[in-house]
Amino acid sequence: MTVQAHEGVKPARKKFMTLDFHTLGPLLALIALCIFGFLLNPAFVSEGNITNLLTRSAFIGIIAVGATFVITAGGIDLSVGSMAAVISGVMIIVMNNAIGTMGVGVHIVLIGCVASIALGLAAGFLNGFMTTKGKIEAFIVTLGTMGIYRSLVTYFADGGTLSLAFDVRDVYRPVYYGNILGIPIPVLAFAVVAILGWVLLNRTAYGRYCMAIGSNETVARYSAIKVDRVRTLTYVIQGFCVSIATIIYVPRLGSASSSTGVLWELEAIAAVIIGGTMLKGGYGRIGGTVVGAIMLTTIGNILNLTDIISNYLNGAVQGVIIIAAVWLQRGNLTTLSPFRRKRAS
Amino acid sequence: MGEAVPSAEEPILAASRISKSFGEVPVLFSVDFDVRAGEVHALIGENGAGKSTLIKILSGLEAPTSGTILLDGQATDLPRNGEAEALGIVVIHQELNLAEHLTVAESIFLGREWTRWGFVRRTDMREEAKRILDGLHVSIDPDARINTLSVADKQMVEIAKAISRDARVLIMDEPTAVLTPAETEYFFAQVQRLKSKGVAIVFISHKLDEVMKLSDRITVLRDGQLIATVETGDLTPDSIAEMMVGRELSNLYPPKQEPDFDAPIVLEVEKLTAPGVRNVSFSLRKGEILGFAGLIGSGRTAVMEAIVGLQGRSGGSVSVRGQPVEFKTVAEALRAGLVYMTKDRKGKGLLLNIGLQPNLTLLTLFRHMRAGFLVESSEVEAMERATRRFDIRARDASVRVGQLSGGNQQKLMLGKAMESDPEIIIIDEPTRGIDVGTKQQIYHIIAALAKEGKSIIVVSSEMQEVIGLAHRVVVMREGRRTGTLEGAEITEGEIMRYAAGLKGDREDDRASA
Structure with a gap:
């Protein structure tokens, strides 16, 4: 044949060219942020601060791993913050009540954990079921459940605060404050969830199906993918991640109130988007999500350590970073880079 | 601009020695092209020949790497972002660019609404839209929403839009690809009307008979090179096809090899009824x-989708190799050895924003797993296999499927379907929007598969294709089977008679909804 210039499918060009800002961007930004933090206050890189920072990013990080699945498959879950609050509340109620019949001990905490996971899975399934079988937009469904969960926790706490019995707190405390080999347990949990999430998204058919559905649901359906099941499962995964985050969060304060987990959904979504996952679905990156979650916490941490910008402006700085991150991902920087690739006709 | 009206021989728009490269990939080599007032100039070539790029350059969407664009004889730098419309150069793209929720009148004036003191003059625009539509002799309600119109009517709205913009040059990229023969006739009448008004028309099509019928001159591109610009009268469809491909095309269709007389029936469909399908029976050996x-809309796709479980069915039975089946999902059909290739490559067949490999294996990921995990090397192997077997051409593996030519997309889809190693293959419109060379390849692949013992259903609106390939032909009309043709009966006239309802089963012949 006379077709010139292309013969068959050649392997992708040199790897470093395709791994441009799109992939490494979030990591580079985080490193820049850390250098900036160090220059402003050398205490930033102290072991205590780094540990503290990673521990704090674990909640949002774990939730954001779940959100990566939901968003990759073309959905959104706005209910995670409220869900965390209501799960915290129910956990505390369950544990406090169990003491009466079973006495204090590790088993109380385990009962709390089981309750948390069961609730997380159920709440996630509910979101997924209503979006897929009910054919209601995920935004609407989860906006609804967000309100429901938030008001439920307020109702359970009777407008005040639900407190965990003090003797259980002592047993439960290490889950947040403890460490294994010097690594705080929340950080370990975050790492495990992230690794499992990465494997699931990148090395299993399920992850591929999530991307396919987010990319084009009809193509997925025509390709023998059980779209409803895969999509519902993303919400179940999200619910599971919320329950894990909650299990780690409860011993931190030992209480839950209507203000627990406020705006976590936005932080989780922000972490996912900063990390390079596409909001409209079809492409997800767990590694990016992890970096995004750490970055959000780092911003607050740096503001705490310095006096340049008021700590009250934390949200504003985060907002600027989110917009800037997405602006860069949209190729606004790559068009300036020598690696740019134009589309062929 | 000057008042001088260019004479008929003076081109309105011309490209002189245009070259274009994307990155280091050259796509056009020093191409000359021009179009005169009141002429239809067809631009043809295989997919990837550079037609779309040339059009983009002529309409200012892309700047040429070198060469000049002449508008009324003056060298011009066309403004980008479609602003060339202001100069009278209007493009109707293959994928119609209409906002589905606007009304017809709003669409026609989109982007240049008539206003008075900042408010849109809705009544005036509506009147004007009506006047333009009446001028085209089409009965489209200016208040109708775009999403309620047929494809043909949408195309008419695009034309009305072009007219309202006082188009002097109208560029159309495969305008008839989605039209039925009747709609095409109608469309041609509109083109003639515009032509007689002195509009210069550039027309891309893969359908050579249309090109012969409609155009005054033909320009053939191949691999980014200008092959020739010729008066249409000097050519035959065969000579054009040869110019396009650069070789003789004696055997577009492979020789037919009849299946064995006593070959077993692998698919038996009886009295199938589903949305858009009534009482359809047939068998496949x-x-x-x-x-x-x-005709388009006769329910052929609906039959196939009902068989593979993409559509629910309300009656009738399907059996595969004698076993009655009722597939609820594509996965079940796939397990029974039945695969369906959609005609809507871009909307239903392939994920356009990712690479070739994940697309190829999407249907059959279970084949590339070990202990629940995907094995990439196995996927890479599958890709290499399919690349060889179906001659898929891409610049490299990182190319997104959306950037491939239609022909390569189709071959990729064929590869994807064949990955499941099916016994029964249903191919809906195997060569829509594909160049002659690739068509020929696909025909030969289909024939080879049948020879291997696979059973194949080819749904096609191109009658030549059905005639050239099929051993038997089922003709449908308004959701019903009107006839089954065999051997010498398979002729264009006979198919048309059944398709148009002149022959065949006419009981309960009520108007389709």
Whole structure:
């Protein structure tokens, strides 16, 4: 044949060219942020601060791993913050009540954990079921459940605060404050969830199906993918991640109130988007999500350590970073880079 | 601009020695092209020949790497972002660019609404839209929403839009690809009307008979090179096809090899009823190519989708190798050895924003797993296999599927379907929007599969294709089977008679909804 210039499918060009800002961007930004933090206050890189920072990013990080699945498959879950609050509340109620019949001990905490996971899975399934079988937009469904969960926790706490019995707190405390080999347990949990999430998204058919559905649901359906099941499962995964985050969060304060987990959904979504996952679905990156979650916490941490910008402006700085991150991902920087690739006709 | 009206021989728009490269990939080599007032100039070539790029350059969407664009004889730098419309150069793209929720009148004036003191003059625009539509002799309600119109009517709205913009040069990229023969006739009448008004028309099409019928001159591109610009009268469809491909095309269709007389029946469909399908029965033998002909909207796709479980069915039975089946999902059909290739490559067949490999294996990921995990090397192997077997051409593996030519997309889809190693293959419109060279390849692949003992259903609106490939032809009309043709009966006239309802089963012949 006379077709010139292309013969068959050649392997992708040199790897470093395709791994441009799109992939490494979030990591580079985080490193820049850390250098900036160090220059402003050398205490930033102290072991205590780094540990503290990673521990704090674990909640949002774990939730954001779940959100990566939901968003990759073309959905959104706005209910995670409220869900965390209501799960915290129910956990505390369950544990406090169990003491009466079973006495204090590790088993109380385990009962709390089981309750948390069961609730997380159920709440996630509910979101997924209503979006897929009910054919209601995920935004609407989860906006609804967000309100429901938030008001439920307020109702359970009777407008005040639900407190965990003090003797259980002592047993439960290490889950947040403890460490294994010097690594705080929340950080370990975050790492495990992230690794499992990465494997699931990148090395299993399920992850591929999530991307396919987010990319084009009809193509997925025509390709023998059980779209409803895969999509519902993303919400179940999200619910599971919320329950894990909650299990780690409860011993931190030992209480839950209507203000627990406020705006976590936005932080989780922000972490996912900063990390390079596409909001409209079809492409997800767990590694990016992890970096995004750490970055959000780092911003607050740096503001705490310095006096340049008021700590009250934390949200504003985060907002600027989110917009800037997405602006860069949209190729606004790559068009300036020598690696740019134009589309062929 | 000056008042001088260019004479008929003076081109309105011309490209002189235009070259274009994307990155280091050259796509056009020093191409000359021009179009005169009141002429239809067809631009043809295989996919990837550079037609779309040339059009983009002529309409200012892309800047040429070198060469000049002449508008009324003056060298011009066309403004980007479609602003060339202001200069009278209007493009109607293959994928119609209409906002589905606007009304017809709003669409026609989109982007240059008439206003008075900042408010849109809705009544005036509506009147003007009506005047333009009446001028085209089409009965489209200016208040109708775009999403309620047929494809043909949408195309008419695009034309009305072009007219309202006082188009002097109208560029159309495969305008008839989605039209039925009747709609095409109608569309041609509109083109003639515009032509007689002195509009210069550039027309891309893969349908050579249309090109012959409609155009005054033909320009052939191949691999980014200008092959020739010729008066249409000096050419035959064969000579054009040869110029396009650069070789003789004596055997577009492979020789037919009848399946064995006693070959077993692998698919038996009886009295199938589903949305858009009434009482359809047919059977498919092993090694057979069964054609499905009919007009667009006659229910052929609905039959196939009901068989593989993409559509629910309300009555009738389907059996595969004698076993009654009722597939609820594509996965079940796939397990029974039945695969369906959609005609809507871009909307239903392929994920356009990712690479070739994940697309190829999407249907059959279970084949590339070990202990629940995907094995990439196995996927890479599958890709290499499919690349060789179906001659898929891409610049490299990182190319996104959306950037491939239609022909390569189709071959990729064929590869994807064949990955499941099916016994029965249903191909809906195997060569829509594909160049002649690739068509020929696909025809030979289909024939080879049948020879291997696969059973194939080819649904096609191109009658030549069905005639050239199929051993038997089922003709459908308004959701019903009107006839089954065999052997010498398979002719264009006969198919048309059944498809148009002049022959065949006419009981309960009520108007379709």
